[in-house]
Amino acid sequence: MSGGDGFFARLFRTWLPRTPRESSEAVVRNIWLHAFPARITKRSLSWLASGWLGTVSLHLFIILSLTGVVLMFLYVPSVERAYASVKDIEFVVSFGSWIRGTHRIAAHLMVVVVVLHLVRVFLTGAYKKEGAPGAHRPLNWLVGLVLLVLTFALSFTGYLLPWDQLAYWAVTVGTQIAAAAPLVGEELRQLLLGGTVVGQPTLLRFYVLHCFALPLLTVFLVAWHMWRIRKDGGLAVADRVADDAREQAAITPPPPGKTYTLMGATQGGTVQAASSTGQLENATTPGVPAIPRRSTAVFLAVLALCSVLGLLLQAPLEEPANPAVTPNPAKAPWYFLWLQELVSILTFRIGDFVVDGSFLGGILVPGLLIGLLAAWPYLDKSPAAAAGIWFHPSRKVQNRVFLLLLFACVVLTIIGTYFRGPYWAWTWPWADAHPHTTLT
Numbered sequence: 001m002s003g004g005d006g007f008f009a010r011l012f013r014t015w016l017p018r019t020p021r022e023s024s025e026a027v028v029r030n031i032w033l034h035a036f037p038a039r040i041t042k043r044s045l046s047w048l049a050s051g052w053l054g055t056v057s058l059h060l061f062i063i064l065s066l067t068g069v070v071l072m073f074l075y076v077p078s079v080e081r082a083y084a085s086v087k088d089i090e091f092v093v094s095f096g097s098w099i100r101g102t103h104r105i106a107a108h109l110m111v112v113v114v115v116l117h118l119v120r121v122f123l124t125g126a127y128k129k130e131g132a133p134g135a136h137r138p139l140n141w142l143v144g145l146v147l148l149v150l151t152f153a154l155s156f157t158g159y160l161l162p163w164d165q166l167a168y169w170a171v172t173v174g175t176q177i178a179a180a181a182p183l184v185g186e187e188l189r190q191l192l193l194g195g196t197v198v199g200q201p202t203l204l205r206f207y208v209l210h211c212f213a214l215p216l217l218t219v220f221l222v223a224w225h226m227w228r229i230r231k232d233g234g235l236a237v238a239d240r241v242a243d244d245a246r247e248q249a250a251i252t253p254p255p256p257g258k259t260y261t262l263m264g265a266t267q268g269g270t271v272q273a274a275s276s277t278g279q280l281e282n283a284t285t286p287g288v289p290a291i292p293r294r295s296t297a298v299f300l301a302v303l304a305l306c307s308v309l310g311l312l313l314q315a316p317l318e319e320p321a322n323p324a325v326t327p328n329p330a331k332a333p334w335y336f337l338w339l340q341e342l343v344s345i346l347t348f349r350i351g352d353f354v355v356d357g358s359f360l361g362g363i364l365v366p367g368l369l370i371g372l373l374a375a376w377p378y379l380d381k382s383p384a385a386a387a388g389i390w391f392h393p394s395r396k397v398q399n400r401v402f403l404l405l406l407f408a409c410v411v412l413t414i415i416g417t418y419f420r421g422p423y424w425a426w427t428w429p430w431a432d433a434h435p436h437t438t439l440t
Helices: 007-011 020-029 053-074 082-091 096-123 137-159 165-178 185-193 200-231 237-251 277-282 287-312 334-345 357-379 393-418
Strands: 039-041 258-261 264-267 284-286 325-328 348-350 353-355 436-439
Touching: 020 039, 020 284, 020 287, 039 287, 053 082, 053 096, 053 200, 053 287, 082 096, 096 137, 096 287, 096 357, 096 393, 137 165, 137 200, 137 334, 137 357, 165 185, 165 325, 165 334, 165 357, 185 200, 284 287, 334 357, 334 393
Parallel strands: none
Antiparallel strands: 039 284, 258 264, 325 436, 348 353
8 A cells, every 4th residue: 555545545445446446346345335336327427418307306305304303303393382483493593594494495496306307207218118137117207206296295294384374275275176086085185184174183294294204205215216227227328328339339340450269369359349348338437436426516506505595585484374364365385386276277167057176177187197197108109219318309299298288387387376366366466465365
């Protein structure tokens, strides 16, 4: 060992390997690095290949967990003390406002980033079954859909905890939409509420779901999701690298030289030169330290963004929850506003009969969309060469339909946020900035 390799150098040697062999050994010997492959394609490391949206989602979940643990020590899940404890966090506890603001921003960003991650996977056809031996990417696509639903559930259950007017009535509206489900709707609503109205049982159930049950399930599925990525051969773009290497090897003549066989020396290239291994070697790089280094940079960037936005954008805290005073309009959380707007659009009158849009817009349409997304990897007949490529020509129609549906959801969310006033009537954002309230 050289003079420069002292005690601290040995501590970090597996993190900063100097040769490809040391990179492979670091992955095998270090349990923390075992999640990373020994080698990874350079194209998979590209920011354009995936945007690192899956990694950003994971880092946001880590930030939420860390800030959430701190908030758990200060929050009291009681209808009598919940609002006061949040107010103390906001105005009394040192750095409390920043911690709560960071937690809130990370929660909103996680919803957005997880949706964008799903969009990226769809537009690149990365859910297709083709890939490494034993790969089954449609299964991981289904796991990702469950994680998307869990992300909404985590945000929704946390929405009630401040126990202010905004939280109380947003959850009231959200659970009313859930009650429109056929056969089990009302039972599902009562299961969530712990009764017929939002009260102490509701707060306690949402607290347990938000802080324990849903995070544990999310951790398990994230670990499974990441394991499936390794088992499926990495990102779908890696399959294209292997195919390109084989094609390049097929059209590139082997260099002149000698090949030594059991029968003696013959003219021609070596097996290594004639195979795709050499081409593939040039297209890959050691997974360590490339992946940990870039992942750390992404985490620091995400943490900085959440921290700055948490300081600049104060988390809202309205008046204490009051079942007797209903905001007009009462709106669901922003990520469910497209459903609330859809319910409004699909509620119409035919003669004396009124069609209730709660089932159509709140249950049927989103249920069909989730079901179609779950089945699509098995319905997509585009060629294997389309996997991992943005906007492949063979997927033009399905990508356009997908983007059109996504655009419709975004437009409905914007309308529900800024263009709906009292009694859900159309209004301009600058007309009246303060929601009306009614006694009930």
